[in-house]
Amino acid sequence: MAKENLKVKILRYNPENDKKPHWQLFQLEVDSEFTILDVLNEIHWKIDGTLAYRRSCRSAICGSCAMKVNGRNVLACETPLAAFKRRPLKIEPLPGFPIIKDLAVDLDGFFEKLKRVKPYLILDKPVPEKEFLQNPEEFEQIREAAMCILCGACTSSCPSLWANEDYLGPAALLKAYRFVFDTRDDGADERIDIVNDKNGIWRCHTIFNCMEACPKQIKITEYLSRLKVKTVENSI
Amino acid sequence: MKIEEAKRFHKIDAVVVGAGLAGLRAALEIAKNGHQVAVITKVYPTRSHSGAAQGGIAAALGNTSEDSEASHVFDTIKGSDYLGDQDIIEFFVDEAIKTTYEFEHMGVPFSRTADGRIDQRPFGGHSAPRACFSADITGHVLLHTLYEQCLKHNVHFFSEFQMFSLLIQDDICRGLVAWDIRNGGLHIFHARTVLLASGGYGRAFKISSNAHANTGDHLALVLEQGLPLEDMEFVQFHPTGLYKHGILLSEAARGEGAYLLNGKGERFMEKYAKAKMELAPRDVISRAEQQEINEGRGAGKDKDYVYLDLRHLGKAKIMERLPQVRELGVKYLQVDSIKEPVPIQPTAHYSMGGIPANIRTEVIKDAKGTVVAGLYTAGEASCLSLHGANRLGTNSLQDAATFGRVAGHHMSAYIGSHGYEKMIDNPLDLAQKKIAAFMEGKGTEKHAVIRDELQEGMTKYVAVFRTEQDMLKLKKIIKDLQERFKQVTIQDKGGVFNLDLIEAFEVGNLLAFSEVIVEGALARKESRGAHFRTDFPVRDDKSWLCHTLAWVTDKGVKLDFSRGVTIFMDKYPPQERKY
Numbered sequence A: 001m002a003k004e005n006l007k008v009k010i011l012r013y014n015p016e017n018d019k020k021p022h023w024q025l026f027q028l029e030v031d032s033e034f035t036i037l038d039v040l041n042e043i044h045w046k047i048d049g050t051l052a053y054r055r056s057c058r059s060a061i062c063g064s065c066a067m068k069v070n071g072r073n074v075l076a077c078e079t080p081l082a083a084f085k086r087r088p089l090k091i092e093p094l095p096g097f098p099i100i101k102d103l104a105v106d107l108d109g110f111f112e113k114l115k116r117v118k119p120y121l122i123l124d125k126p127v128p129e130k131e132f133l134q135n136p137e138e139f140e141q142i143r144e145a146a147m148c149i150l151c152g153a154c155t156s157s158c159p160s161l162w163a164n165e166d167y168l169g170p171a172a173l174l175k176a177y178r179f180v181f182d183t184r185d186d187g188a189d190e191r192i193d194i195v196n197d198k199n200g201i202w203r204c205h206t207i208f209n210c211m212e213a214c215p216k217q218i219k220i221t222e223y224l225s226r227l228k229v230k231t232v233e234n235s236i
Numbered sequence B: 001m002k003i004e005e006a007k008r009f010h011k012i013d014a015v016v017v018g019a020g021l022a023g024l025r026a027a028l029e030i031a032k033n034g035h036q037v038a039v040i041t042k043v044y045p046t047r048s049h050s051g052a053a054q055g056g057i058a059a060a061l062g063n064t065s066e067d068s069e070a071s072h073v074f075d076t077i078k079g080s081d082y083l084g085d086q087d088i089i090e091f092f093v094d095e096a097i098k099t100t101y102e103f104e105h106m107g108v109p110f111s112r113t114a115d116g117r118i119d120q121r122p123f124g125g126h127s128a129p130r131a132c133f134s135a136d137i138t139g140h141v142l143l144h145t146l147y148e149q150c151l152k153h154n155v156h157f158f159s160e161f162q163m164f165s166l167l168i169q170d171d172i173c174r175g176l177v178a179w180d181i182r183n184g185g186l187h188i189f190h191a192r193t194v195l196l197a198s199g200g201y202g203r204a205f206k207i208s209s210n211a212h213a214n215t216g217d218h219l220a221l222v223l224e225q226g227l228p229l230e231d232m233e234f235v236q237f238h239p240t241g242l243y244k245h246g247i248l249l250s251e252a253a254r255g256e257g258a259y260l261l262n263g264k265g266e267r268f269m270e271k272y273a274k275a276k277m278e279l280a281p282r283d284v285i286s287r288a289e290q291q292e293i294n295e296g297r298g299a300g301k302d303k304d305y306v307y308l309d310l311r312h313l314g315k316a317k318i319m320e321r322l323p324q325v326r327e328l329g330v331k332y333l334q335v336d337s338i339k340e341p342v343p344i345q346p347t348a349h350y351s352m353g354g355i356p357a358n359i360r361t362e363v364i365k366d367a368k369g370t371v372v373a374g375l376y377t378a379g380e381a382s383c384l385s386l387h388g389a390n391r392l393g394t395n396s397l398q399d400a401a402t403f404g405r406v407a408g409h410h411m412s413a414y415i416g417s418h419g420y421e422k423m424i425d426n427p428l429d430l431a432q433k434k435i436a437a438f439m440e441g442k443g444t445e446k447h448a449v450i451r452d453e454l455q456e457g458m459t460k461y462v463a464v465f466r467t468e469q470d471m472l473k474l475k476k477i478i479k480d481l482q483e484r485f486k487q488v489t490i491q492d493k494g495g496v497f498n499l500d501l502i503e504a505f506e507v508g509n510l511l512a513f514s515e516v517i518v519e520g521a522l523a524r525k526e527s528r529g530a531h532f533r534t535d536f537p538v539r540d541d542k543s544w545l546c547h548t549l550a551w552v553t554d555k556g557v558k559l560d561f562s563r564g565v566t567i568f569m570d571k572y573p574p575q576e577r578k579y
Helices: A036-045 A108-116 A136-143 A159-163 A169-182 A189-195 A209-213 A218-233 B021-032 B069-079 B088-108 B139-153 B217-224 B282-294 B315-321 B321-332 B394-416 B427-440 B447-462 B469-484 B500-523
Strands: A003-012 A022-031 A066-069 A074-076 A089-092 A097-101 B008-017 B037-041 B155-159 B161-169 B174-179 B187-198 B235-242 B259-261 B306-309 B342-351 B362-366 B371-377 B549-553 B556-560
Touching: A003 A036, A022 A036, A022 B315, A036 B342, A089 A136, A108 A169, A108 A209, A169 A189, A189 A218, A209 A218, B008 B021, B008 B174, B008 B394, B021 B037, B021 B187, B021 B394, B037 B161, B037 B187, B069 B088, B069 B500, B139 B394, B161 B187, B161 B217, B161 B427, B161 B500, B174 B427, B187 B394, B187 B427, B217 B500, B235 B282, B235 B321, B235 B469, B259 B282, B282 B306, B282 B342, B306 B556, B315 B321, B342 B469, B342 B500, B371 B394, B427 B500, B447 B469, B447 B500, B469 B500, B500 B556
Parallel strands: A003 A089, B008 B037, B008 B187, B037 B155, B174 B371, B187 B371
Antiparallel strands: A003 A022, A066 A074, A066 A089, B161 B174, B174 B187, B235 B342, B259 B306, B306 B342, B362 B371, B549 B556
16 A cells, blocks of 8 residues: 655644644654545544544544645545645644634534524424325425535635624525425425525525535535525515 | 542433434433433534434335335344344334334425335345335434424533443432533533433444444443443444445445445355345345355455445436445545445444343343333443344334334333432542543553554454354453553543543443453354354254343453343244345
C-alpha cells in the first residue's frame, strides 16, 4: 500500500486553556487510501489524545463528522485524502457555529431552528386502520429531502446565514419542505406561516452553496424554491 | 482534575439510555403517557446507529404478495435455529403490524406500491416479501421520524452524555451516573425506571459494520452490578461487509436480486442453499463465503474476499432502490456496482445476546426469571430471546421499535404505581474511581493499542468458524489485555469534550464482555445459528437447547445453562434447519 508523509494543519481550540483558536501542524505517515477520518483517528490514537472531533457510523449516514477540509465542508468519514491535492492539508471546524473544542462545534442552535419549523407530521384527520395511501410519485416528492442527515454542512456553508444568524437556514427549511409536500400532512398553513418571515424562506438567495456542500447531493436549492412558490400561492 | 461531587442531580420518572429506535420509541410512549422522561445518549439522537440500517422493517402486511403472521413466526423460529423463545416470537410478530402502521401514521416516508400502500421487498430467511422499506435508508427515516415525534412530545434529551455506572441496590434500580461529554463532570440521575437501550457492541471486532459508538458499555455496567448477560456467544456476521472496511452493504441488494460470486465468478450459494440461494439467512451465507475463501476460491491477490454483483439489476433499479449501496461502493472502494461487482467479506454486525429480560422487557437476574425492579431493556442491548441463535434481516428494526414501545408501556405502568426508591449511599464512587484511574494513574499503557489487539484477536479467533484451540488462545489474550488495561492512563486531563476519557472507558467495557463471549462460545460444544464450532459441527438439542447466562465473578466467568427455551412442541417442534 502506498504511503504518504502527510503534513496536516488542524485548527485547535480548548476553552480550558486557549483564548482563541490556533493552527497546529502534525506530520505523520499515512496510507494513501486513508479517509480524512482515518487521518484524525491516527493523530488522536497515536500522537495527540487531546484532539476532539465527532464521528460515529463511518458510512456517511449519522452526520457526526462534518468539518471543513481545505476550504470545503465534507463528511470526514467518506472523503478520501486523495480528494485533496494541497498540502499541508487544512482541517477546521464547520464555520458558522460556536466551537466547543477543536473540531466539535455547538449544534444546539441548529437543532433549535429545526424545532421551529414543526418537524413532524401534523394531522387533522383520523388515522386509517392501515396505512395512509400515497402513490409512488407523491413519495418521490419527499424521498430525497428525507435523506437529510442533519450534518450541518449546508447550513454552515450558507452566506445568508453568515450575514444573519437568525436565518432558519437550508437544513431547517428543507425539513419544512419535506412536511409541506407530504400528502399526508395537514400542517402546511401553520408551517408556511413560520417560514414566511424575514428570517425564513426569503433569506434564501439561491446561492447554491448548500447544494454543493450537501454530502447526500440533495437538491436543496430546488426544494427551497418550490417552498417559496408554495408560500406565494398560500398568501394569494 | 478532582471530581468532588456531582455537577448536577436530576430526579425524573424515567431515564432512557440510548437514542436509537428502541430508546426513542420507549421515550415517546412514556411521554405520551404523561410522565417525565430523559434520554441520555453518547451522540446526538439522530446519530444513533439504528439510522445505518438500510433494507427494511419486517411486518407481515401482505402488501405485495400473500403473507401471514404464522409464516413470519415460523421463519423467525427457524432462522433462530430453535433458540428463539416462541412466546416472544408470537407476541412480536403480532405487535409488529401495529408498530409499522403507527410509524406510517407518524409520517415515515415509506416507498410505495403502485396503489399507494407500503412497499415490501424480499429478505433473507423470510418466505414472503415482508420488508417494509424506504429505498435503502429505512433505519434513517424511522430514526428521524421518532426523533421528530419526541421533539413534539417534549422528551428531554441529554445529548453527549456517557453512562458511567448503574445505581442498583437490593435488586432495585434507582438510576445511574453519567458523564457530561461536552462540559465535563458527572451527573446523577435519580429515576423510578431506567431503560437500557444502547444497542450492540460490534467494535469488539476489527472487521465490523458498527459505528464507533457501538461499544456495549451497558453490558459491562450490567456485569459490574453482578447481573448476568445472556447468549453472548451468538454474534451475527453479516455476509456483505465492504471489503476491508466492514461497512454494511444492505441485504436489500440481494432482496432486489443481486448475486454472490466467488473468485471464479461462480454463484457459489448453489452449493450451500440451493432453494434460497442468496436469500438464505445471514449465518448460512457468511459461512458459505468464509468456506469459499478458506478453500482458495476467494477473489483478489490474497483470495480473501468474494463479490456482490448488482450489474444485472440495471442502473434504473439500482438508483431508485439501492442508491446508498452504490454510493458506499463508489466512495470507499472506487467500485461502481452498476458496472462492476463489489468486493465483500463477512463483518461483525449484530448481537443476538444481551441483557436478559422477560416479555415485559423487565431485566432478570437469574435463570428463574427474578426481576430487577425498575430496570428494563430493549432492542439490540436486550436478549428476550427473540432472535435466538441467528437473527433474520429486518427483524431488528422491528424488534427495537416494538419492544421499545412495550418497554415504554410497562415503564409507564410502573411509574404510576411506584415512588422514588432511596438513593444509594455514595452514588458517585464507582464512576469517580474509574475516571481517577485514567486521569491520575501512573501507568503507560494506551487504550487504543489494547483495543487494536483485542479487535484483532476477536476477528481472528471467534468469528464465523470457531474452534476450542483458537478460543483458548483468545481467552489468554483477553486475560493479558485486562491486566494491561489496569495500567491505562490518558493524555487529555481536561473536562471539555474529552474523547480520550470516553475511549479509555469504552475499551475497558469491550474487555469485560468480550471475555463472556469467548467463555460462552468455548462452553457451548455444538453448532447452532451464528455459533459454529468446526470441532462440534452439528446442533445438539439434547444437551444444548438452552440459553446461556453468564456472570463475571472474582473467580472468572460463571455460566448457567438452566434457562430453557420456550418451545410450543405441538406447533413448532425443533426440526433440521435447511434452506
